[in-house]
Amino acid sequence: MSRFHVVSGKGGTGKTTVAAALALALAAEGKRTLLVEVEGRQGIAQLFETQALPYAERKIAVAPGGGEVHALAIDAELALLDYLQMFYKLGGAGRALKKLGAIDFATTIAPGLRDVLLTGKACEAVRRKDKGGRFVYDHVVMDAPPTGRITRFLNVNDEVAGLARVGPIHNQAQAVMRVLKSAETAVHLVTLLEEMPVQETVDGVAELRAAGLPVGGVVINMVRPALLDETAVDVVANGQRPAVAKALSRAGLGGAQRGGPADLLIDPLLEEAREHTERVALERSGRAEISGLGLPTYELELLGDGVDLAGLYRMARGLRKQGVAS
Structure with missing residues (x-):
């Protein structure tokens, strides 16, 4: 089973909520899950009704069966400092660069560098092991950028590896791509049964497959009940x-x-x-298109009162019942 779950989707489909519910579902029965945010919106903290996430892994929830969900908001500037320390042992010099604004300049001006740092930090968490040789986290779930740019976001390390032919940057980029293009990774797309989200999902799956990135499943969110037989x-x-x-x-x-x-x-x-009936017909058409992708499909009902913490656990139970963690 995949260990790195990348959750994407068109804006407004609830991808952050689904990522959070997936992290809870995967953490059940004593597992440890890391939920990663990369867009700086602090959406995860709001969902779990906790303080803003720092650039440090922190336990934010307990799953059924005693599992744990930890969370991390990856900051590109701080990730670059980690990178400089890891490969160049800059220490205090790296902190001085930050004070001078060089770190902010680098993450803003260098094409793709920010995405390299974000994906690299997440993949490091996927590979990390404890002293006993066991993985620190059973699963890592990333609340990723929207469908329109997910393929480029994940594939940026391929471009970097091609630009930097040798050295630590090349080696790091290749190591990240080995994780992203392996069976360890699954890219899940969240959609609604509406024309635009379904079409964007179909296009997104085609782009991911063309790039050689592993597609996991499709989560149909906010499914409304059929009122008429x-x-x-x-x-x-x-x-x-x-x-x-x-x-x-x-x-x-x-x-x-x-x-x-x-x-x-x-x-x-x-x-x-x-x-x-027109909506039902549209939803049937959307389901048919999604079914044509040949991917595992999961459905989450519309929560009429919005998604609070109780609703999040309810969504996690729904995903587990549909076999998302089996």
Whole structure:
């Protein structure tokens, strides 16, 4: 099973929420998961109702069965200082560079350097072992950039390895790509059953596959319940007004005669029902496109009151029931 889970998706699909729920699901039964944020939005801290994440790994939740979720907000400047210390032993000189603004300048001006540092730090956590030779974290989950730039974000180390033919930068870039293109990694895409998110998911999967990056599964988020059964859909589709009138009458809303109380409700109800059936048809079409990708698919229901901490645990249970951690 993959150990590095990269979660991406079109903006507004809830990828940060899904990443957090996935981290909880994978941490169940005594496992340790690291949830990584790379975009500096502190969305993870808000979801878990905790203080802003520092550039340090910190336990933020306990999963069912005694597992732990730790979290880390990767700061590109501090990651560069780590990098300089690791390969060049700069120590105090590195801190001096930060004070002079050189670190901020480098992460801003150097093409792709920021993404190299972010992916490198996450992959280091994936590979890290304790003194007994066991992995420190059973799983690492990254709340990654949106679908539109996920392939370039993950593939930037390939470009860097090509530019720097020798030396520690080349070796580090190659080491990161060995993790990202291995069976250890799975890139999951979050979508909604709407036209634009589904199309972006299809395009994203094609780009990831073309780049040789391992695609995991598709998480369909905020799935709304079907309110009408097939019979009701048929009634609406065929405009069977008398059948609706009789149903209202049987429900005690007055007679079915023209102009009666039941009759006045028919047109508004049929209009709402038509809108619902159109949405159901769109969702069916979206499911068909996603099914055509040939990937594992998971569905998470729409939480009407928004996602609080209890909702996050509920989503994690839903993912586990669908086998995401098996």
